[in-house]
Amino acid sequence: xxxxxxxxxxxxxxxxxxxxxxxxxxxxxxxxxxxxxxxxxxxxxxxxxxxxxxxxxxxxxxxxxxxxxxxxxxxxxxxxxxxxxxxxxxxxxxxxxxxxxxxxxxxxxxxxxxxxxxxxxxxxxxxxxxxxxxxxxxxxxxxxxxxxxxxxxxxxxxxxxxxxxxxxxxxxxxxxxxxxxxxxxxxxxxxxxxxxxxxxxxxxxxxxxxxxxxxxxxxxxxxxxxxxxxxxxxxxxxxxxxxxxxxxxxxxxxxxxxxxxxxxxxxxxxxxxxxxx
Amino acid sequence: xxxxxxxxxxxxxxxxxxxxxxxxxxxxxxxxxxxxxxxxxxxxxxxxxxxxxxxxxxxxxxxxxxxxxxxxxxxxxxxxxxxxxxxxxxxxxxxxxxxxxxxxxxxxxxxxxxxxxxxxxxxxxxxxxxxxxxxxxxxxxxxxxxxxxxxxxxxxxxxxxxxxxxxxxxxxxxxxxxxxxxxxxxxxxxxxxxxxxxxxxxxxxxxxxxxxxxxxxxxxxxxxxxxxxxxxxxxxxxxxxxxxxxxxxxxxxxxxxxxxxxxxxxxxxxxxxx
Numbered sequence: 001x002x003x004x005x006x007x008x009x010x011x012x013x014x015x016x017x018x019x020x021x022x023x024x025x026x027x028x029x030x031x032x033x034x035x036x037x038x039x040x041x042x043x044x045x046x047x048x049x050x051x052x053x054x055x056x057x058x059x060x061x062x063x064x065x066x067x068x069x070x071x072x073x074x075x076x077x078x079x080x081x082x083x084x085x086x087x088x089x090x091x092x093x094x095x096x097x098x099x100x101x102x103x104x105x106x107x108x109x110x111x112x113x114x115x116x117x118x119x120x121x122x123x124x125x126x127x128x129x130x131x132x133x134x135x136x137x138x139x140x141x142x143x144x145x146x147x148x149x150x151x152x153x154x155x156x157x158x159x160x161x162x163x164x165x166x167x168x169x170x171x172x173x174x175x176x177x178x179x180x181x182x183x184x185x186x187x188x189x190x191x192x193x194x195x196x197x198x199x200x201x202x203x204x205x206x207x208x209x210x211x212x213x214x215x216x217x218x219x220x221x222x223x224x225x226x227x228x229x230x231x232x233x234x235x236x237x238x239x240x241x242x243x244x245x246x247x248x249x250x251x252x253x254x255x256x257x258x259x260x261x262x263x264x265x266x267x268x269x270x271x272x273x274x275x276x277x
Numbered sequence: 278x279x280x281x282x283x284x285x286x287x288x289x290x291x292x293x294x295x296x297x298x299x300x301x302x303x304x305x306x307x308x309x310x311x312x313x314x315x316x317x318x319x320x321x322x323x324x325x326x327x328x329x330x331x332x333x334x335x336x337x338x339x340x341x342x343x344x345x346x347x348x349x350x351x352x353x354x355x356x357x358x359x360x361x362x363x364x365x366x367x368x369x370x371x372x373x374x375x376x377x378x379x380x381x382x383x384x385x386x387x388x389x390x391x392x393x394x395x396x397x398x399x400x401x402x403x404x405x406x407x408x409x410x411x412x413x414x415x416x417x418x419x420x421x422x423x424x425x426x427x428x429x430x431x432x433x434x435x436x437x438x439x440x441x442x443x444x445x446x447x448x449x450x451x452x453x454x455x456x457x458x459x460x461x462x463x464x465x466x467x468x469x470x471x472x473x474x475x476x477x478x479x480x481x482x483x484x485x486x487x488x489x490x491x492x493x494x495x496x497x498x499x500x501x502x503x504x505x506x507x508x509x510x511x512x513x514x515x516x517x518x519x520x521x522x523x524x525x526x527x528x529x530x531x532x533x534x535x536x537x538x539x540x541x542x543x544x545x546x547x548x549x550x551x
Contacts, residue, residue, distance in 0.1 A: 168385075173353055174377040175400050176370075185396065189387045265428050266386045 054234040063239030072224060072240055079221040080247075082138060083210045086145025090202060093146075094153040095195060101154070102161025102191070103183075112158075119151045123209075127216055141213040141220070148209025153198035160194025161187055193262045200255040207248040296365055297326035298484055299350070299452060303359035306345055306510075319345055321509035323359070327486065327501075329451075332478055334487040334495035335503045338545055342510025343488040344380075347454050350486060351375050363452060373401065376445030378455040382437045384429040390416065390440050391425030397448045415443040418477060435466035442474070446481075455487045459494065471497055472526060479523050492541045496534055497524065504544045514544050 038056060045053040054063070067073060100107045127144065134140050164187050172182045214222025221244065228237040304323040308316045320342040327333045335343050348354040350361050352371040361368040363375075371377075376397075384393050394412035395403075403411065409425075416422055419439040429437050438458055445453060459467040475498055478485060489495050495502045496518055504514040516537065520528055528534060 168383070170348070170353055170377075170379065171383045174351055174371050174375070175397055176373055177400060181400070185399070186385065190385070192387070262387075265430055 050234065051232060054238060058235040059238045059242070063235030063237075064242075066236045067239045067243060070236075072221075072236075075224055076221050076240070076243060079210055079214060082141040082213075082220070083145055083206055085138075086142040086209070087149065087203065087206050089142065090146045090149045090206065091153055091199060094150050094198075094202070095157050098154045098157025098195075098198070099161050099188070099191075101158035103165065103187075108158070108162075115151060115154055118147075123147055124212065127212075131216070136217040140217060141210070144213035144216075145206045145209040148212070149202035149206035152201035152205060153195065156194045156198030156201070157191065160191030163194075164190035190266075193259065193266050196255060196259045196262060200252050200259060203255060204248055204252050207244065207251075211244065298329035298331075298364060299327040299486070300362045301325055301346070301350070301359070302362065304346065304349060304356045304361065305358035306342060306349065306354075307357050318509040320349075320356075321511055323511060325503060325512055325515065327484060329484055330482045331501060332485045332487065332499045333501045333503060334489055334499040335505060336489055336492055336495045336541060336545070337505030337510070338507050339490070340510075341505040341507035343505060344456050346505075346510070347377075347456050347486060347488050350452075351377055351454055353377075373397075373448055374451045376448045376450035376453045378438075378441050378445045378453070378458045380457040380460050382429070382434075382441045384437055384440055384444075386429050388428075389425060390421065390427050390429065390432070393429065393440055394443045394447050397444050401448070411447060412443070415447045416440070418446070419443045420473060433466075435462050435470055438462065438470065439473070442477075446477070451484060453483050453485045455485065457488055457490065460490065467491075467494070468526075474498060475524050492538050492545075493529065493534070496520075496537055496541075497528060502541065504541055506545075514541075516541065 041053075042056050045055040045058075050058065097107075097111065101111055102108075123144075126147065130143055130147070131140060134143055168182075168186045168190060172186050177185065211222045211225070214220040215226060216222075218226065221240065225237060225240060228234075228240065301323055304320055305318065306320040307318045310316045319340075323342070323346060335346065337343050345354065349356045350368065352361075352368045352375075355369075363372075385396065388396070391409060391412045394415055395408040398408040398411055413422070413425055416425060419442055421436060421439055421443065424432065424436070429440065432440070438461075442458065459470050462470065471494055478498070487495070487498060492502075499518050502516045502518055503512050504516065505511065506513045518537070520531070520534070
């Protein structure tokens, strides 16, 4: 029996050229946008003076070397340690709990009201209570990271599991899959893109949590930022802030790259639409 | 063409010696409303027998309960009344003796084509090496040899549906249920897949219940066509299709097929031509 249709993946010289053109347009837009922001920054800094806003060259030539020579990097590394511990705990609890919520209506009804209440409550308002309970040491900072990041992997995992249980119910039932087989062979792999999106969103928010916790107890990178700001050492302040932003972006982009690979397989419609267009 | 009376669709008790392979006996289905009140009657008193090795199609208008009937036969959905029996056993839940081909493929996008077909073999407890060999064999049968390591997203709709067919066939089911399997495909692909399916079936002769909107498709593939009407869903005609096998493309130009198509059309839309 002969094959009657060409596979979608065999077509695409035209598609490749289209993608290259699109990538070129995206990067041109980015360069123009970020270039405009940097020019505006420089002009504003020259107008307002170094007490209010340092120039870009002051940040690059004074601030950035200071970050690496005055021990700031070591402090930053300690902050990252608490971030890492917090994230591991957060994902270890939120993802399995999300699965349970996605699978069980009872768990959904029991847990989600509390999770939603935490989400809409300003997290900073809870921090005095957290300090009373766990003190101001490493456990406080780790707890704050967990508190900030927890909702995103929880809700995304629950949504993914709930959706895929329904989507593949007839297939798994018709193949007579047992409960655990249904979970391992179908529901969990199908929910992976949702979980990874939750992980990425949680990661971005966790960096915020890391800094907020340190601002509250005046240690680590948060404390450094307070001191640098108070002393008007703005080139160093902005260089350190830039380092936090770059790290946060690098981590989330790393997860996003993995996420793209997963979605490329999972979203059939997207790829088929692109090739047919 | 032979039209049976509706009373003759189910064998009488005295005919137990020649027990049909599949029997639907007084199947009724209604979906209760949200408030718990009895809802619309989707299917009422659906009864027919299908012999082993028969290819039977069900045609009918949208909403007549064709797909619901198929899910009831598979045990995916319990009927409100009546029962389904396969080989004398009442169907209460899905079984690996029954293969199901879905309209929207239902492939697992993170698994390769080979692994999708092997999924049903994993359920049967076949070891990894044998699974790969058997999956390749079934893929070859549906014309997809060499695509084992592709992902579903890399295949066209017609190829994905052939993977779905290979996955169902890999179970080597005694009964194959197909729910508008070519309904989402373009006209040309649909014709090509019908011809592939007819060849596969003629070489294996499993019992098939095939749901479709396409009258010509039903006549081209089947030994028998059940015509359903809606509100509530019920069988209004049982038509024997006695074109010789093997069948090929030439059958589509047969005048008798056109006559039968017109007759079924009239059954589905009475009064339209008057």
